[in-house]
Amino acid sequence: MLFSPVVEHLLESLRVLPGVGPKSAQRMALHLLERDRAGGERLVQALHEALERVGYCQRCRNLTEHEVCSLCEDARRESTSLCVVESPADLMAIEEAGGYRGRYFVLHGHLSPLDGIGPDALGLDLLEQEVRTHRYQEIVLATNPTVEGEATAHYIAEQLRPLGVTFSRLAYGVPLGGELEYVDGGTLSRAFSGRQPFQS
Amino acid sequence: MLFSPVVEHLLESLRVLPGVGPKSAQRMALHLLERDRAGGERLVQALHEALERVGYCQRCRNLTEHEVCSLCEDARRESTSLCVVESPADLMAIEEAGGYRGRYFVLHGHLSPLDGIGPDALGLDLLEQEVRTHRYQEIVLATNPTVEGEATAHYIAEQLRPLGVTFSRLAYGVPLGGELEYVDGGTLSRAFSGRQPFQS
Ligand SMILES: [Zn+2]
Ligand SMILES: [Zn+2]
Numbered sequence: 001m002l003f004s005p006v007v008e009h010l011l012e013s014l015r016v017l018p019g020v021g022p023k024s025a026q027r028m029a030l031h032l033l034e035r036d037r038a039g040g041e042r043l044v045q046a047l048h049e050a051l052e053r054v055g056y057c058q059r060c061r062n063l064t065e066h067e068v069c070s071l072c073e074d075a076r077r078e079s080t081s082l083c084v085v086e087s088p089a090d091l092m093a094i095e096e097a098g099g100y101r102g103r104y105f106v107l108h109g110h111l112s113p114l115d116g117i118g119p120d121a122l123g124l125d126l127l128e129q130e131v132r133t134h135r136y137q138e139i140v141l142a143t144n145p146t147v148e149g150e151a152t153a154h155y156i157a158e159q160l161r162p163l164g165v166t167f168s169r170l171a172y173g174v175p176l177g178g179e180l181e182y183v184d185g186g187t188l189s190r191a192f193s194g195r196q197p198f199q200s
Numbered sequence: 201m202l203f204s205p206v207v208e209h210l211l212e213s214l215r216v217l218p219g220v221g222p223k224s225a226q227r228m229a230l231h232l233l234e235r236d237r238a239g240g241e242r243l244v245q246a247l248h249e250a251l252e253r254v255g256y257c258q259r260c261r262n263l264t265e266h267e268v269c270s271l272c273e274d275a276r277r278e279s280t281s282l283c284v285v286e287s288p289a290d291l292m293a294i295e296e297a298g299g300y301r302g303r304y305f306v307l308h309g310h311l312s313p314l315d316g317i318g319p320d321a322l323g324l325d326l327l328e329q330e331v332r333t334h335r336y337q338e339i340v341l342a343t344n345p346t347v348e349g350e351a352t353a354h355y356i357a358e359q360l361r362p363l364g365v366t367f368s369r370l371a372y373g374v375p376l377g378g379e380l381e382y383v384d385g386g387t388l389s390r391a392f393s394g395r396q397p398f399q400s
Contacts, residue, residue, distance in 0.1 A: 002292050006250050006265040013246035016239030018231045019224060029250070030289050031218045033263060034308060037251055039216030044248045046213035047232070050206050051240050054233055063233060065206040089230050092202050108234060 007033070059130065061106040061123050063088045071104060078102045082131065083140040084156060086110055086149065090142065102140075105130060110148040111155055122152070124159060131163055138166050145172060207233070259330060261306040261323050263288050271304060278302045282331065283340040284356060286310055286349065290342065302340075305330060310348040311355055322352070324359060331363055338366050345372060 003011065007029060014025040032040035056062070057069035064070070071077060081102035085091050091104050107122040119125070131139065141156060143149035157167045172190040174183050183191075203211065207229060214225040232240035256262070257269035264270070271277060281302035285291050291304050307322040319325070331339065341356060343349035357367045372390040374383050383391075 002295055003288075004254065004264045004266070004270065006246075006253055007263055010246045010250040013239075013243045016232070016236055016243055017228045019227070024219060026289065026292070027219070028217045030263075030287065032216070032247070033250060033254055034287065036216055039213075040247055040251050043213040043216055044244055044251065046206075046210045047240055048244045050210040050229070050233060051237055051244065053206055054204065063207055063230075064204045066204070070204065087230070087234065088203075089226065092226070095202055 056106075056108075056123075059126075060104050061108060061126065062091060062104060063106075076101075079134060080136060081138040081140060082134075082136045083142050084127065084153075085142050086144055086152075090144075094142065100140075102138075103134075103136075107143070107152070110143060110146075110152040112148060119155070119159075124156065127156070128160060128163075131160055131165060136165055138168060141167055141169050145170070256306075256308075256323075259326075260304050261308060261326065262291060262304060263306075276301075279334060280336060281338040281340060282334075282336045283342050284327065284353075285342050286344055286352075290344075294342065300340075302338075303334075303336075307343070307352070310343060310346075310352040312348060319355070319359075324356065327356070328360060328363075331360055331365060336365055338368055341367055341369050345370070 010029050011025045014020055014028050053065040054063055057064045057072055058067050059072045060069060062069040062071060078101045082105055083094065083100060083102055084105045084107065086107050086109060088106055091106060094100055105127050109117050109122060111117060111122065139160065141153035143152045153169060172187065172194060174180065174187060174191045180188065210229045211225045214220055214228050253265040254263050257264045257272055258267050259272045260269060262269040262271060278301045282305055283294065283300060283302055284305045284307065285294065286307050286309060288306055291306060294300055305327050309317050309322060311317060311322065339360065341353035343352045353369060372387065372394060374380065374387065374391045380388065
């Protein structure tokens with residue numbers, strides 16, 4: 001142990017942050033202790049408050065410190081379509097991309113029986129209740145394009161099919177601005193088989 | 201504002217950490233809120249405790265939560281030599297490199313009149329008192345090999361010269377394992393003029 005026990009404990013605790021190894025933990029700790037104690041205090045307060053107060057929206061499970069999140073409260077959002085995502089980060093990515101004006105539902109994960117993550121953990125009862133109550137025309141199943149994301153989308157579609165709603169899934173294809181030679185084979189073959197008429 | 205106010209405030213506060221931009225702040229906040237709230241609580245506690253308790257050693261100004269740090273308390277350290285460094289990170293780098301078994305003094309910066317950093321801010325009175333009291337044979341002026349570090353080393357040597365102590369400075373030269381063509385010109389010319397007899 002090179003630093004004092006209290007500093008060592010801080011170094012160790014900083015490593016709960018994703019992407020932070022021993023060297024960056026040391027740089028962060030010394031920066032806060034040597035140059036920005038006021039910033040450190042603000043971080044303590046902000047993190048404490050977020051952990052205490054931020055939970056799931058009672059309607060869509062988005063992160064919020066209120067009972068219902070600002071997206072659910074926003075009467076200008078179109079209530080004809082509901083977009084189901086795995087994480088708040090996915091919701092933010094879709095919002096930042098722009099274009100979608102409907103509502104969301106956040107699963108906070110995907111089905112993973114081996115890890116004990118079943119329909120309960122993903123709030124699928126709440127999702128069914130939301131779809132029953134609000135009579136969406138379309139459910140966009142925007143889970144990740146992975147084996148688990150696909151399986152979760154299929155499970156949800158099966159569960160909600162009796163409600164007579166239409167499902168969609170994000171298009172697979174080559175990313176905009178990417179170069180074909182660097183696109184992986186699976187993506188390329190999906191993009192090929194899903195090719196569209198060309199409007200010239 | 202995409203996230204709720206409490207989450208946005210957390211994102212902003214995480215950016216006091218060096219090297220953390222908007223994207224990593226988002227990844228960190230969502231990781232703590234979604235997957236590791238217990239780790240987040242530990243970080244709150246550890247950072248709060250460190251900011252409350254960690255200050256400067258009354259003898260060497262190393263970071264410690266005690267009055268005197270463990271290096272100063274360690275009777276096995278050689279008390280013939282004192283190594284003066286700009287920061288606790290420099291002290292740690294020298295300790296990790298191994299070889300030096302003497303004592304330290306931490307300036308927490310270098311002289312910088314334009315930023316109002318003078319002898320008081322660097323604890324030079326305390327340094328003089330330490331040298332007077334403990335009769336070191338050698339003071340290693342291990343401030344950074346920069347203009348400011350050099351100036352600080354010269355200032356300290358002038359101040360302590362009446363005490364009849366010997367000063368040394370880390371050797372300049374090419375870094376071990378480096379390739380000459382990638383070494384900057386200033387370093388190379390210092391290494392050249394400081395060339396040593398070769399023992400073959
Ligand atoms: Zn909501
Ligand atoms: Zn000390």
